[in-house]
Amino acid sequence: MSATVAISVSHLDVRFGDSHVVHDVSFNVGTGESYGIVGESGSGKSTVLRVLAGLNRKWSGDIDILGKRQEKTRNKAFFRNVQMVFQDPYGSLHPKKTVDAALAEPLAIHGIADAERKIGKAIFDVGLPSSFRYRFPHQLSGGQRQRVAIARALVLEPAILLLDEPTSALDVSIQAEVLNLLQALRRERNLTYILVSHDLAVVGHMCERLMVMQLGKAVEEMTASTLSAHAPATSYSQQLLVASAGFRRESA
Amino acid sequence: MLTRSEITPPLLEVENLRVNFHTATGIVQAVRGLSFTLGRERLGIVGESGSGKSMTGRAILDLIPPPGEILASKLIFRGQDLQTMDKAARRKLRGRHISMVMQDPKFSLNPVVTVGEQIAEGYRVHHKANRREAKDCSLTMLEAVQIREPARVYDLYPHEVSGGMGQRVMIAMMLIAEPDILIADEPTSALDVTVQLQVLKILDDLVTRRGMGLIFISHDLRLVTSFCDRVIVMYGGKAMETLPAAELVNPASLESRHPYTRGLLACLPSIEHRRAELATISRDPAWLS
Numbered sequence: 001m002s003a004t005v006a007i008s009v010s011h012l013d014v015r016f017g018d019s020h021v022v023h024d025v026s027f028n029v030g031t032g033e034s035y036g037i038v039g040e041s042g043s044g045k046s047t048v049l050r051v052l053a054g055l056n057r058k059w060s061g062d063i064d065i066l067g068k069r070q071e072k073t074r075n076k077a078f079f080r081n082v083q084m085v086f087q088d089p090y091g092s093l094h095p096k097k098t099v100d101a102a103l104a105e106p107l108a109i110h111g112i113a114d115a116e117r118k119i120g121k122a123i124f125d126v127g128l129p130s131s132f133r134y135r136f137p138h139q140l141s142g143g144q145r146q147r148v149a150i151a152r153a154l155v156l157e158p159a160i161l162l163l164d165e166p167t168s169a170l171d172v173s174i175q176a177e178v179l180n181l182l183q184a185l186r187r188e189r190n191l192t193y194i195l196v197s198h199d200l201a202v203v204g205h206m207c208e209r210l211m212v213m214q215l216g217k218a219v220e221e222m223t224a225s226t227l228s229a230h231a232p233a234t235s236y237s238q239q240l241l242v243a244s245a246g247f248r249r250e251s252a
Numbered sequence: 253m254l255t256r257s258e259i260t261p262p263l264l265e266v267e268n269l270r271v272n273f274h275t276a277t278g279i280v281q282a283v284r285g286l287s288f289t290l291g292r293e294r295l296g297i298v299g300e301s302g303s304g305k306s307m308t309g310r311a312i313l314d315l316i317p318p319p320g321e322i323l324a325s326k327l328i329f330r331g332q333d334l335q336t337m338d339k340a341a342r343r344k345l346r347g348r349h350i351s352m353v354m355q356d357p358k359f360s361l362n363p364v365v366t367v368g369e370q371i372a373e374g375y376r377v378h379h380k381a382n383r384r385e386a387k388d389c390s391l392t393m394l395e396a397v398q399i400r401e402p403a404r405v406y407d408l409y410p411h412e413v414s415g416g417m418g419q420r421v422m423i424a425m426m427l428i429a430e431p432d433i434l435i436a437d438e439p440t441s442a443l444d445v446t447v448q449l450q451v452l453k454i455l456d457d458l459v460t461r462r463g464m465g466l467i468f469i470s471h472d473l474r475l476v477t478s479f480c481d482r483v484i485v486m487y488g489g490k491a492m493e494t495l496p497a498a499e500l501v502n503p504a505s506l507e508s509r510h511p512y513t514r515g516l517l518a519c520l521p522s523i524e525h526r527r528a529e530l531a532t533i534s535r536d537p538a539w540l541s
Contacts, residue, residue: 040444041415142301171300171471176519176530183529198444205521205530228524243445244523246478247452 005064006031006160006192007052012061014047014216021047022059023217031159034186034193036203036210038240044216045196049162052194053084066159080110083153087165089145093137099123099148100133103155110156122151127181143174147181154185163195167202179206200244204228212237262289263432263465264312264350267326271307271489274319282307282320284489284540290433292463294456296480296497298473298516304489305469309435312467313352314342330432348378351426355438357418361410367421368394368406371428378429393424397454416447420454427458433465434458441470452479473516477501485513488540512539 007029014022022044029035039045050056052063054074063070066081086092093102103122107115123133126147137145146166153161166182167175179202186193197203203210204227212219212232220234232238271283283304288295297305311322314334327334329350334342354360362370371393372386381389387406394402397420410418419439426434436455440448456479459466470476476483477500485492493510500506506514515533 040446172473172516173300173519173533176521176532179521180529180532200445201521201523204523205526224526228526230524240445241523243449246475247449247456248478 004031005029006033006066007035007194008062008064009048009052010062012048012051012059012063014044014051014056014059016058021216022051025061025211025213025216025218027211027218027221029192029194031192032186032190033209034195034207036207037194037196037213038198038200038203038210039213040198040240042215043213045213046164048213049084049164049194049196053082053162054078055084076110080156081158082160082162083156083158084162084164085146085149085153085166088169089142089149090137090169092149093145095137098134098136099128099140099151102148103152106152106156112156118155122155125154125185126151127177141174142170143178146170146174146178150178150181150185157189158191160192160194163193165197166195168197168199175202182206200227200240212240261331262291263330264290265326265328266290266312266324268324269308269311269327270323271304271311271316272321272323274321281489283311286484286486286489286491288484288491288494290465290467292459292465293482294459294466294468294480296468296470296476296483297486298470298476298483299486300471302488303486305471305486306437307489308486309352309437309467309469312433312435313346313350315346315352347374347426347431348429349431350433350435351429351431352435352437353419353422353426353439356442357410357413357415357422358442360422361418363410366407366409367413367418368408371406371421371425374425375428389428390424393428394421396427397421397424398450399424416443416451419443419447419451423451423454430462431464433467435467435469437469438471439468440475441472448475472520473500473513474520485510485516487512487535490540492539511536 005028010026012022012025025048037045037048047056051059057072100119103119104115107118120130123130128144128147140148167178170178183206185191195203195206204224207224209221209223210227211221214236219236220232222232226232230241232241267287269283269286270281273280273282286308297308299305310316316322324335329345361367368390371390375381375386375389391402391406394405399405399417399420405413413421440451443451455466458464468476468480477497480497482494483497483500484494492512512533515531518531519533521530
């Protein structure tokens with residue numbers, strides 16, 4: 001873990017009406033670190049990420065991001081530093097806006113000059129040909145759309161990227177390409193990632209440390225080497241590991 | 253040792269299956285000459301999006317919408333030629349003898365009808381039965397797919413059940429007619445790993461107990477390897493190779509496999525072996541010639 005802390009969450013609690021979806025979750029993420037949150041549907045992993053991104057304003061606890069205590073509503077400077085990539089590349093791009101328009105919007109909001117060059121560079125950085133700039137989302141494949149979503153997040157040159165299941169809607173071969181891209185971008189720019197996924201193998205590949213969540217509670221925090229050695233401390237993490245190994249016939 | 257599929261005649265024989273779409277910009281060949289036989293076994297079809305794996309499943313059921321056309325030199329289900337059969341006879345077969353489980357329960361169930369009624373409908377279409385019998389049979393079926401309180405779940409609407417439960421409901425609906433062949437198109441892709449295993453276990457039990465033939469369509473080669481007896485690896489509408497699943501587990505025999513098959517396995521991140529970078533697949537146009 002790096003020396004400085006980029007994100008610090010302590011005693012985070014989230015309730016939606018009567019249901020208590022996140023119970024007392026605490027963790028720290030160092031600058032340049034990649035941190036994973038794993039769990040099944042309904043474990044609260046995406047909710048934690050949405051709270052961090054400022055998309056969910058009903059929570060209690062303390063959140064510090066880049067050394068600043070966070071309020072419920074975030075300001076523009078926050079979004080310049082923290083960007084999110086969503087799960088479904090089909091749903092997260094405006095169907096009537098070209099790639100160029102999608103990337104120009106965050107720059108216009110933040111009043112950043114030199115948009116022309118920055119958009120071109122962002123498209124190049126995610127490995128798309130420059131001819132894709134004036135295409136619409138329906139003219140792109142799932143993997144290409146997810147690259148556009150990553151480009152849109154990166155065009156503001158944020159320090160932190162929140163990734164919510166960035167590859168679960170993609171084919172395994174395309175998943176490999178997108179994961180490689182994310183790894184390379186992190187190395188080049190010293191980005192801090194929080195990656196939420198239900199896929200232990202993806203998190204194990206991408207992250208140095210990870211947290212397992214179940215029913216809104218943090219079950220266990222471990223390093224990726226603990227995971228690859230199949231040595232998690234709790235039985236729930238063990239169960240998830242076994243399930244990830246694929247199908248086994250009991251009678252066989 | 254002889255497997256059952258070698259002793260009994262195959263359930264389904266497919267030879268040189270082609271699916272073409274006539275579009276304004278020319279003919280798109282979704283499936284290009286696929287041949288296989290299916291016995292009472294678990295057959296996996298693996299490939300990326302656009303490899304023609306789903307189209308193969310749909311072609312068997314005659315569910316390709318126009319402008320698509322299905323061509324085959326042989327398409328035989330238990331001795332009956334599917335191609336010469338008229339539409340009505342084909343419809344009788346569909347659902348009753350060959351049926352299909354779709355990928356996403358959210359989009360494949362009728363949102364305004366309770367799940368129980370949808371299962372019962374499946375039964376009444378294929379069997380002469382009154383409502384009471386159909387309901388009893390549906391409840392039994394819900395139990396068979398391991399839903400804990402079948403009577404309660406029977407009256408729920410699709411939006412009130414979880415993804416895993418919805419998938420089990422769809423499996424119950426397809427199996428209530430006791431088909432000979434079940435085509436499962438990515439039945440577990442939308443599910444959590446633990447729920448995924450439960451659904452696979454149900455499918456596995458049904459194949460072993462009822463002697464059903466299962467075609468399991470997926471993009472996850474590792475999962476298919478752990479579940480199926482044989483695997484067809486498809487790319488661009490063609491079968492790259494057909495091989496026993498056991499060979500994919502054995503690293504020694506993997507060396508001699510098709511480069512695409514090896515690519516599909518290598519691009520998966522592995523929990524045990526961390527790598528700096530994942531392998532990507534290099535595709536060779538010569539594979540399609």
